[in-house]
Amino acid sequence: MSPVIPGSVRDNGRPLPRQVEIIDVSPRDGLQNEPVLVSADKKKELILRLSKAGFRRIETTSFVHPKWVPQMADAEAIVAYCNQLGITYITLTPNLKALERALAADVPQIAVFIGASNAFNQKNVNRTTDESLAECEPLFARAKQRGLFVRAYVSTVWHCPYQGAVSYEEVDHVVKRFAELGADEIDLGDTNGQAHPQEVFERCQSLKEAYPRMPFVGHFHDTSKLALANVYAALLAGVDRFDASTGGLGGCPFSPGATGNVATEDVLAMLDKMGIHTGTYLDAETVSFARSLSTRI
Incomplete structure (x- = not known):
């Protein structure tokens, strides 16, 4: 259990974490x-x-x-450069062929992804959710x-651009199998940025209670301008790892209308004001440089 911040907000007996990891994606x-x-x-x-x-x-x-x-x-x-720097980084490997490329490049951490929504998964990788789980x-x-x-x-x-609302049972089906397969952490994605704080808190709380030993990561897009509020809601539920993107860069090719990820600089500013340690300092020059790489901002 995370240490308690003196005088911190509590919800259902859970203190806010005193330290949070931000993974820049x-x-x-x-x-x-x-x-x-x-x-x-x-x-x-x-x-x-x-x-x-x-x-x-860093997800590179x-x-x-x-x-x-x-x-x-x-x-x-990019991987060769990361190895030269000696940093810990994550690469996405959607299938076995991709994994073999990653292994040959000597990556330290990989990521796989499956949509809790069958409709999204079929649009993304032309597989049902169960077919993708079997391939995993x-x-x-x-x-x-x-x-x-x-x-x-x-x-x-929480929501799918093709299906609409996604049920807890659909999410639990994927989380349970990932846990059985030995996932080291499970990243919960608000892929099209339609979640709101109440449902974020409730779903994160339910998953934390069902899988108390599993580290969960919050991944929120800012399509509805609620990403920062959703980070706070997940914090209340006990989540202490979050993805964020410098400059708010992002978007999903398979989620029409989805905008960027929650901005790293905004998450860091909020957590700093709350007295929550992250161990990172992001200067304005880096934010400006990140934003200069995008034609969509």
């Missing part, structure tokens, strides 16, 4: 949907700036096929055999 999730290619050199500069800002983990690239996400075609070059089994086994840290993304945890 701007190099991968932030840039993946950019229509104009960002050079590898600029991505490297962003990663270097983030590493100097104190982020313990994806081994998805360039046909589907051209922005990630330079994955090997050998991927997890191979990754664990090599001693990799595995992050498991659950997309559309």
Whole structure:
């Protein structure tokens, strides 16, 4: 259990965490949907700036096929640079072929993703949720055999752009299987940015109670301008890890209308005012540089 902040807000007996990890995802999730290619050199500069800002983990690239996400075609070059820097980073590996590329490049942490919504999953990877879960089994086994840290993304945890509302049972179905397969953390995605604080609190609280040993990560998009409020709601439910994107970069190619991730600088400012330690300091120059990489802001 996280230590208590003296005089901190409590909800159902849970204190707010005193320390929170912010994982900056701007190099991968932030840039993946950019229509104009960002050079590898600029991505490297962003990663270097983030590493100097104190982020313990950064999501830097994806081994998805360039046909589907051209922005990630330079994955090997980005990974080689991250290894040169000696930082801890996460790469997305949507299938076994992608995992083998990641293993050959010597990555320390990988991420897989499955939509709790069947409709979203079929639009994203042309598989049902159950088909994707079955395909994850050998991927997890191979990754664990090599001693990799595995992050498991659950997309559309609250709402789906194609299905609408997503039930707790649909989410639990994916979370339970990820836990059984040995996920080291499970990332809860408000993929199209339609969640509101009450439902975020309730779902995070239910999942924390059902899986007390599983570290959960909050991943909120700001489509409805509620991402920061949703971070706070998840904090109240006991979540102490959050994805964020410097400059608010982001968007999902398979979620029409979804805007950027919650801005890292906004999350850091809120947590600092609340007396919650993150160990990071993001200067205005880095935020400005990140925003300069986007044509969508």
